[in-house]
Amino acid sequence: MTQAYSGGCQCGAIRYRFTQSPSGAHICHCRMCQKAFGAFYAPLVGGPRDSFEITRGALGTFMSSDQAERGFCPRCGTPLTFRYIDSDRISVSIGSLDNLEAFPPEDQHGIESRLSWVNDLGHLPDHPPTEGENEHADFIQSTNHQHPDHDTERWPE
Numbered sequence: 001m002t003q004a005y006s007g008g009c010q011c012g013a014i015r016y017r018f019t020q021s022p023s024g025a026h027i028c029h030c031r032m033c034q035k036a037f038g039a040f041y042a043p044l045v046g047g048p049r050d051s052f053e054i055t056r057g058a059l060g061t062f063m064s065s066d067q068a069e070r071g072f073c074p075r076c077g078t079p080l081t082f083r084y085i086d087s088d089r090i091s092v093s094i095g096s097l098d099n100l101e102a103f104p105p106e107d108q109h110g111i112e113s114r115l116s117w118v119n120d121l122g123h124l125p126d127h128p129p130t131e132g133e134n135e136h137a138d139f140i141q142s143t144n145h146q147h148p149d150h151d152t153e154r155w156p157e
């Protein structure tokens with residue numbers, strides 16, 4: 001099931017896969033990950049670099065320090081990879097995997113930058129979709145440009 005270890009960016013210009021299951025799923029609260037992901041923390045999971053390949057397109061990269069390189073889609077901006085340049089491992093953003101449900105985080109890194117309220121997010125009240133929002137979601141779906149959660153022969157179709 002190599003399918004389970006594939007992923008890519010929102011627009012579909014970049015696709016990647018691991019030939020073995022990535023491991024060490026975690027979230028990183030460090031300020032660099034917050035900024036790079038535009039988020040409260042970064043969800044990451046990784047594997048040996050020789051088990052990872054880009055199967056479509058070419059990553060844009062940014063050296064966020066002399067030690068670390070972050071890869072993203074140059075077309076749509078999705079954060080995709082993180083690696084220390086002297087490491088034989090590479091991590092990907094869990095949200096970019098096709099089967100992200102399979103990679104629950106096991107621990108937290110960068111906790112010195114953890115936002116004071118982030119641990120309470122799971123207790124926020126749910127906002128069930130209204131009928132109007134459901135109709136809007138159907139409309140969005142009918143004009144969807146997001147790549148599906150599986151490899152495609154050609155894209156856009």
Ligand SMILES: [Zn+2]
Pocket residue numbers: 009010011012013014073074075076077078
């Ligand atoms: Zn893209």
Ligand SMILES: [Zn+2]
Pocket residue numbers: 028029030031032033034042110
């Ligand atoms: Zn980090």
